[in-house]
Amino acid sequence: MDFPRSSGILLHPTSLPGRFGIGDMGPAAYEFVDFLVASGQQIWQVLPLGPTGYGNSPYLSYSAAAGNPLLISLEVLQQAGHLSEADLAQLPEFPADTVDFDRVIATKFPLLRLASDHFRDHASPEERGEFEAFCGDESYWLDDYAFFMALKDAHGDLPWNQWDEAIARRDPAALEEWRSRLANDIFFRQYTQFEFFRQWAKLRAYANQQRILIVGDIPFYVAHDSADVWAQPDNFCLDEETGAAALMAGVPPDYFSATGQLWGNPVYNWEHLEAQGFQWWVQRFKALLRYVDVIRIDHFRGFEAYWAVPMGEETAVNGEWIKAPGETFFQVLGDRLGKLPIVAEDLGVITPEVEALRDQFGFPGMKILQFAFGSGPGNPYLPFNYQGSKWIVYTGTHDNNTTLGWFSQCGHHEKEGLLHYLGCTGPHGIHWDMIRLALSSTACQAIIPLQDVLGLGSEGRMNTPSESHGNWGWRYHAGALTPELRDRLRGMTETYGRLPH
8 A cells, every 4th residue: 555645633533522431422523523623634643443351452452353342332323313302301420521431431331232132122114234244244253242341241241261161161061051041142243343344344434435544553462351252262472271271461671670571461373374364364364354454463473472471470681582473474465355444553672573674565654753862863753864765754653642742851962953953042832843743754654743733731641551540531522623732734735735625
């Protein structure tokens, strides 16, 4: 795929405003698309859209293919006749600038079950046909996901390897017994996926009709407590007795952490995956293309080599690098699905072998302006060091502080480096200076977190990687996307040749 000179905004749908405590696929999402169009943008980048578990991280989903039911718009369900006005009349008070996930879940899931019951009993023949076609087309992941979530609920939300042994190990008799017992809940999980995909397909079509592309993430690893690991354990390195991760994912010690990062996800059994023609991975990419137009591969370096830590370790120190069959995989992926629109997240300590894999398949890499200053003119994130245009430049990502938050906390040497580079004598409007740097660079695409467009400080940060609580909740207020912001962003986009042609 070509990556024409363009720009866009990074915003996860949970961050949209609205009265239900969390952003969703209702009116505010369409208004955001309208803002993108009016400000001359061509890209909406989102984080992974899957159903989240402990910690509410989009990068730890219960399924590699499912959508997050919390993003379903209750207003759209009401318009379709599956909820009444009375059903939505007694909502609690939600905070406007953050997501109270516990309160949202406690409020929204009973309403989704009401809608599911109404759909089951009163859906039109046309809707029933659409639902049955969806369940048939998506059965390769939907059956396992719906069953898995129903089983989790029946087992008090425990991880799958702590369920009754027969069902944890997928004994055929136990599968049949539990599937019959949980038929109603399985239907509910299927219905919420049907509604998610129906609403997302309409929103994506609305964006695409106005030449807005959706860029979405594919996390390299999946959560251990997921339908993918429970249903297809041979794809992962698991302990045969306990079902726990025998080899855990992470990254080794580096400048930022003396003990590295131990993520705990099971690493892949690449030998088995390759023997199966990488079918699970191919299906995963195919499923994601139902959501998005461009795929950003998180932790791309894992396709060249991955850090594996033995079970029982409490830090990532005692791991080892193991080669992965990335070249063979991407050749198979291309043969099966054609040349895909892929962006490689190539941040951190990246080896020449990882760069060669990225370049062999023509995947653009990423440049982060917050990493560019304070280490001299050889810094590869400085815009004048971008060789060619095959890059996506960001002021920062979801894992960074906002630009204002970063600037207020970075060291004197780094601040001075940035101000000298910009030719500024002071920090006033530094977020717009950084946006200008991104838009004016030679990178083919420039993507700006909405928090930087809004000029927010650390209160707008989406995620702090070293902290397990208090992340992913930021939301912007209704009315924040003013005509003044729209016009300023459009003017700058036009100046640097990124308007649509």
